[in-house]
Amino acid sequence: MSGEQWGAAVRLLWGPPAKPARGPKRGLTLEGIAGAGVGIADTQGLGGVSMQLVAGELGVTKMALYRYVPGKSELIALMVESAMPEPVLLDEALAAVAGWRGKLAVWAGGLLAGFRAHPWLLEATVGARVMGPREIGWMERALVALDGCGLSGAEAMDTVVLVTGHVRGIAEQERAAGGATSGPEGTGGPDAELGRVLGEVMREHGERYPALRAALASVAEHGGQDQALEFGLERIFDGVGLLVERRTRS
Structure with missing residues (x-):
């Protein structure tokens, strides 16, 4: 979204309820328009969304939709x-x-649940853009969780960015694996599937990659797959915790 378009997005997300720019009122609402778009994106992906399709879902012409959006x-x-x-x-x-x-x-788990429910959000929430009240509300709650830790505003926001990036990475991996968080009959999620594929490769070529073969053998014996979200969060928190401790000491 270019800078010239930000004004319109700000008005739609933060301003009073939109009225049609011209012509007779057709009974549309921004909530209904957004809901129709979400329904299309959930089934066809973000690339399947068009003004024409949304208008068709709402039973109006594309020009009528342009009166609102x-x-x-x-x-x-x-x-x-x-x-x-x-x-x-x-x-x-x-x-x-x-x-x-x-x-x-908890915040990260909620964010991941949102990406799982609507995978196209991963594509729609990148780059410079206008955020609405709900998205800003999510950021607010993450920053409130860090309140009193002694971090600067920049450090707190960067911490939220780190956590968000980790959550997005997990969600992207799940999306690429077909969106399932676990396979049938307890066969596991994307990490388990990757482990099975690598295991087959290691049976043929394991002597060339002894460290990987040993790691996979350890996983097979002791478990630990599909814990990437928790493991990554704990390592991020460990690093931030050192900074928090330093700030509180000083």
């Missing part, structure tokens, strides 16, 4: 806002855990 960029901004889980739904879970580590772990 000036273009596809603004439509996608509305869709992201509609598809993001309400951050207030996290508040009870956040209140039930103590400490910034526990709260950020």
Whole structure:
């Protein structure tokens, strides 16, 4: 979305309810328009969304839709806002855990659930763009979890970026693996599938990669697959924890 388009997106996401720019009122709402777009994206992906298809879902002409939403960029901004889980739904879970580590772990789990429910959000939430109240609300709760840790504003925001990047990486891997978080009959998720494929390769070529062969053998004996989200979060938190400790000491 270019800078020239940001003004329209800000008005749609943060302003009063939109009225048609011209012509007779057709009974459309921004919520209904966004919902139609989300439905299409959930089944066809973000690339399948068009103003024409959304208009068809709503039973209006494309020109009637343009009276409310000036273009596809603004439509996608509305869709992201509609598809993001309400951050207030996290508040009870956040209140039930103590400490910034526990709260950020809950927050990360909620964010991953949102990406799992609407995988196209991964594509729609990159780059410079206008964020709506729900998305800003998610950022607010992550920063509140870090309040009192002694981090600067920049450090706290960078911590949120680190956690978000890790969650996105896990969600992207799941999406590439077909979106399933676990296979049939307990066969595991993407990590387990990768382990099986690598195991077959190692049976033929393991002597060339002894470290990998040993690691896979350890996994087979002791488990530990499909814990990438938790393992990565704990390592991020360990690093941030050292900084928090340094700040509180000083």
